[in-house]
Amino acid sequence: MDNKTYDLAIIGGGVAGMTAAIYAARSGLSTIIIEKGGFGGQAALTAKIENYPSYKEIDGFQLAYDIKAQVDALGVESLSAEVTSLSKDGDIFKTATNGGDIESKTVIIANGVRRRELGIEGEETYRGRGVSWCAVCDGGFFRKKKTAVIGAGNSALGDAIYLADLCEEVYLIFRRERPTATESYLKQLEKYDNIKLMPRHIPLEIKGETLVNALKVKNIDTGDETDIEVNGVFEAIGLIPDNDLFGSLAELDDNGYFITDNEMRTKTPGLFAAGDTRQKSLRQIVTACSDGAQAATSAHDYLKLGK
Numbered sequence: 001m002d003n004k005t006y007d008l009a010i011i012g013g014g015v016a017g018m019t020a021a022i023y024a025a026r027s028g029l030s031t032i033i034i035e036k037g038g039f040g041g042q043a044a045l046t047a048k049i050e051n052y053p054s055y056k057e058i059d060g061f062q063l064a065y066d067i068k069a070q071v072d073a074l075g076v077e078s079l080s081a082e083v084t085s086l087s088k089d090g091d092i093f094k095t096a097t098n099g100g101d102i103e104s105k106t107v108i109i110a111n112g113v114r115r116r117e118l119g120i121e122g123e124e125t126y127r128g129r130g131v132s133w134c135a136v137c138d139g140g141f142f143r144k145k146k147t148a149v150i151g152a153g154n155s156a157l158g159d160a161i162y163l164a165d166l167c168e169e170v171y172l173i174f175r176r177e178r179p180t181a182t183e184s185y186l187k188q189l190e191k192y193d194n195i196k197l198m199p200r201h202i203p204l205e206i207k208g209e210t211l212v213n214a215l216k217v218k219n220i221d222t223g224d225e226t227d228i229e230v231n232g233v234f235e236a237i238g239l240i241p242d243n244d245l246f247g248s249l250a251e252l253d254d255n256g257y258f259i260t261d262n263e264m265r266t267k268t269p270g271l272f273a274a275g276d277t278r279q280k281s282l283r284q285i286v287t288a289c290s291d292g293a294q295a296a297t298s299a300h301d302y303l304k305l306g307k
Helices: 016-024 062-075 134-144 154-164 183-189 283-303
Strands: 004-009 030-034 077-080 083-089 090-095 100-109 146-150 167-175 196-199 201-208 212-219 225-228 232-235 271-273
Touching: 004 090, 004 232, 004 283, 016 030, 016 062, 016 232, 016 283, 030 100, 062 100, 077 146, 100 283, 134 146, 134 154, 134 232, 146 154, 154 167, 154 183, 167 201, 212 232
Parallel strands: 004 030, 004 100, 030 077, 100 271, 146 167, 146 232, 167 196
Antiparallel strands: 083 090, 090 100, 201 212, 212 225
């Protein structure tokens, strides 16, 4: 990278980060957004979004694409790279990445969360060979085959419903008596005869040869263990933050989420956090947008008004 010092560097190209970029650009801040994967974050991996204002229904990838197009149209620079460290020297932040170093007067961390893993035998062996964390990304590989989804929340049921339109059979495996998803997902679930619920079960081992061919599960009431014939295992057991890299500059709660005030400010002046990565009670696309807008406004006020 050149020696340019940006007004704002945004770490993370999900909905929160891209919304922050829109607000920052419109307020006249020179801005760069850094994303190590695909822009859009978790939203881009969601098959169907039904609770975003103005859309009765929209594909998550399309929504993410549209937001990114708006970001690009405003002249925001983008860097596809992974952040390796963040430090502050005086009034300047240095964001080191595997694509070069970025200097900026303020930083918004909007790096989202990552998918939680099961940690069972076979998970690592068959990663990418039948084990997946994204039904929208990989579901097409299992057309007319049998799959299993692990989880009981909205993401798990959304994955199961998406796969049911592609697969011969989908097993939904969860340890509770019933799914914890919202009523709208439960009603959709009733429409599919090929989704087989397996409550009070936990996965023990993912089996296969070259590719996955079975999942061993255990009934936690009886202790009985069973091998289910499946070609794919989709994990949807929650999300966790990945913020240890920034722990010296921002305070983290016991679960690893950033602690901010209502203006998205961290303990370090000029450093803000937005979206799923911070401590909050509701993690939705609409709240990510709100966080991003507020973080960019706070960055502007810090630079221009000394707040």
